[in-house]
């Protein structure tokens with residue numbers, strides 16, 4: 554059977570290296586157009602990425618540091634968010650033990666290239682047609698390729714038609730990226746009760762008057778991204794506030810910034826039986842909780858656990874059952890909805906800034922989630938919030954909270970092993986507790 558991965562960005566290389574490693578029996582084609590640049594961002598990850606990367610490359614931390622400039626990420630430090638605390642931390646659990654990486658978007662693709670075993674085709678794809686059993690890929694040089702399965706990782710769709718849903722409760726749609734060269738000493742200090750915690754290192758997420766700024770520290774540079782809404786604020790307003798932030802951090806900047814617009818959306822059906830959309834071509838939501846690479850891994854694992862083993866047993870390619878496809882697509886759309894509700898909720902209490910952006914962001918969340926098609930999911934979301942508020946206050950009772958988290962995590966693991974997922978998207982109850990108390994939602998609702 555023939556499989557094509559279309560796209561040479563993070564999503565395309567994750568898929569191509571995963572299939573090369575775990576399914577070498579398939580005939581793999583890796584297609585991209587080197588004249589179409591990758592988006593070049595996506596450097597914060599979640600812990601599962603580490604496990605996945607180790608299985609693919611088996612490289613040590615020291616080697617990854619040398620190749621991809623990785624630093625450890627223990628979670629996200631939120632500054633100036635909500636109404637209660639100047640700072641709070643959203644950890645990976647168990648606290649202080651679990652971490653992920655910040656990784657260079659360019660270098661991770663260069664590294665994964667070495668683990669792809671495929672026929673490489675560097676050519677523009679002009680059309681992709683699927684009938685649910687096979688996919689015909691047309692190229693700009695007037696040739697064609699027919700495959701049994703195509704994984705479409707071509708980045709953002711050109712237009713969002715009726716096959717896509719907008720995640721309108723996310724209030725941002727643009728980014729201004731600045732990079733500062735040189736090693737970064739990014740120790741984050743957090744005083745919680747009598748505990749002084751130090752993290753080396755974490756992503757910082759700093760609320761600003763017109764949005765928020767992320768910092769991603771690598772060993773050779775730090776990326777800063779101002780995430781905002783271009784319908785509310787102009788680029789010059791963002792630049793001015795970015796300068797003010799850099800002044801406050803004693804940072805001198807003389808580089809070339811990068812401007813990006815992004816849609817917050819999900820495709821209704823990511824898979825039709827032969828064509829599977831992954832990465833930014835399937836869904837996107839702003840990078841507040843760095844969810845995109847985790848979502849790509851989820852998609853690639855679904856291909857690996859469910860699809861390819863089934864394909865491997867087939868004598869001839871058959872159409873997959875409609876019922877199975879429906880369940881599969883429903884699972885993925887709900888997964889993205891869940892991630893987007895969690896991310897949108899971070900804005901629910903606003904920030905210390907009472908500006909046009911923050912007034913909009915707060916009101917927009919409550920107003921727009923009511924438009925969610927899946928009402929049951931919204932109920933589930935409120936139930937998860939309710940249960941998150943019942944755990945000890947993580948900021949006032951850090952030690953007790955850590956102990957409860959350790960216990961909860963154990964329970965969640967046993968629940969997972971028993972096959973009943975108790976998570977909301979990729980989030981556990983402690984995440985809701987930390988963010989809920991962090992922004993002041995649980996204290997004020």
Ligand SMILES: Cc1cc2nc3c(=O)[nH]c(=O)nc-3n(C[C@H](O)[C@H](O)[C@H](O)COP(=O)(O)OP(=O)(O)OC[C@H]3O[C@@H](n4cnc5c(N)ncnc54)[C@H](O)[C@@H]3O)c2cc1C
Nearest residue numbers: 560561562563564586592595597678708832833840845846
């Ligand atoms: C500001 C910002 C910050 C982000 N931060 C994070 C983060 O911290 N963590 C995270 O997980 N994610 C983050 N993301 C998401 C990130 O973009 C994705 O994780 C990741 O880059 C996936 O991109 P992709 O591979 O789907 O698409 P792209 O990088 O756009 O790659 C598309 C590929 O398809 C090829 N292609 C396109 N059209 C054609 C064609 N017609 N023919 C042939 N080839 C074609 C291109 O050549 C390219 O190789 C962020 C996104 C933004 C906007």
